[in-house]
Amino acid sequence: MSEEHYLPAALGNFQGYQPLLDRVCTACNKNIGDAVETEFLRTGAIGFFRWLVGISGRDGPPPSPFYRRAAGMPPILMMGRVSELGHNLFFEVELGTENVYPRQVVFEHPLWIEPRPAPIHDRMRERPEHLIELLREWGFGRGQPTRAFAAPDEIPWVSDLVRNLGYAAERASHEVDAPPGR
Amino acid sequence: MHLLAVERTYDVILVHAQFFAGPGILPPPYVIRLGRDPVRIARRRESRAHQYVYLDPEAGTGEMIDAGPVQFIWVP
Numbered sequence: 001m002s003e004e005h006y007l008p009a010a011l012g013n014f015q016g017y018q019p020l021l022d023r024v025c026t027a028c029n030k031n032i033g034d035a036v037e038t039e040f041l042r043t044g045a046i047g048f049f050r051w052l053v054g055i056s057g058r059d060g061p062p063p064s065p066f067y068r069r070a071a072g073m074p075p076i077l078m079m080g081r082v083s084e085l086g087h088n089l090f091f092e093v094e095l096g097t098e099n100v101y102p103r104q105v106v107f108e109h110p111l112w113i114e115p116r117p118a119p120i121h122d123r124m125r126e127r128p129e130h131l132i133e134l135l136r137e138w139g140f141g142r143g144q145p146t147r148a149f150a151a152p153d154e155i156p157w158v159s160d161l162v163r164n165l166g167y168a169a170e171r172a173s174h175e176v177d178a179p180p181g182r
Numbered sequence: 183m184h185l186l187a188v189e190r191t192y193d194v195i196l197v198h199a200q201f202f203a204g205p206g207i208l209p210p211p212y213v214i215r216l217g218r219d220p221v222r223i224a225r226r227r228e229s230r231a232h233q234y235v236y237l238d239p240e241a242g243t244g245e246m247i248d249a250g251p252v253q254f255i256w257v258p
Contacts (some may be wrong), residue, residue: 006186007184007186007234010243011184011201011234011242012184012234012236012243013242013243013244014234014235014243014244014245014246015243015246016245016246016247017234017246039240045201045202045209045210046202048199049202049209050200050202052202053202053236053239054239054240054242054244055239110214149191178183
């Protein structure tokens with residue numbers, strides 16, 4: 001038998017909370033924990049709110065749900081309209097603080113009504129084919145990158161990523177905005 | 183604040199869970215069906231609930247408070 005935390009420690013430590021004792025066997029507890037907890041705590045609404053409130057787990061702050069896949073689930077996408085630009089962009093929540101623009105590249109095409117953003121996830125740094133696949137799935141076709149958003153230390157590799165797609169580097173990186181550090 | 187409530191009848195043990203509820207935020211609740219009560223003789227319906235309130239959200243610490251059904255009325 002093992003100690004069962006029916007409310008995972010990654011959701012906080014609460015005075016008066018008592019784990020369940022002698023009710024769940026060690027193997028079941030471990031299997032359910034491995035299979036369910038990562039998805040529960042790092043994806044969807046729970047992953048979003050944990051990040052928004054800034055609740056750390058046993059290993060410290062969780063990885064950003066806006067960049068990291070977890071349990072096979074893709075990172076969270078949160079889109080909103082930017083009135084100054086006149087089109088949509090992705091937003092992210094800085095850990096426990098405010099909304100900022102996450103890493104993304106904006107594409108334009110003469111046939112589109114307005115520009116469209118594409119997110120740049122962590123794994124695309126090592127595997128540019130993931131961005132190619134995403135652009136194909138989202139029907140970006142022959143859209144051209146016109147603007148990128150990245151933190152200052154990320155600008156070189158984001159520029160390289162866009163260049164590796166076969167776009168001219170100067171088109172991809174001529175206008176790079178830097179959100180607050182992540 | 184998190185809310186956990188359980189209701190036990192002879193047919194089923196149901197958990198209602200709502201995480202990160204707070205001022206202006208009422209996230210959709212989860213309903214988890216744990217199974218039926220293993221007892222052989224039916225007994226009256228029981229329900230219990232607790233709320234887990236963050237007192238220091240940055241530290242992720244707080245307090246568990248009893249939340250009987252009578253306290254379970256939400257005014258939007």
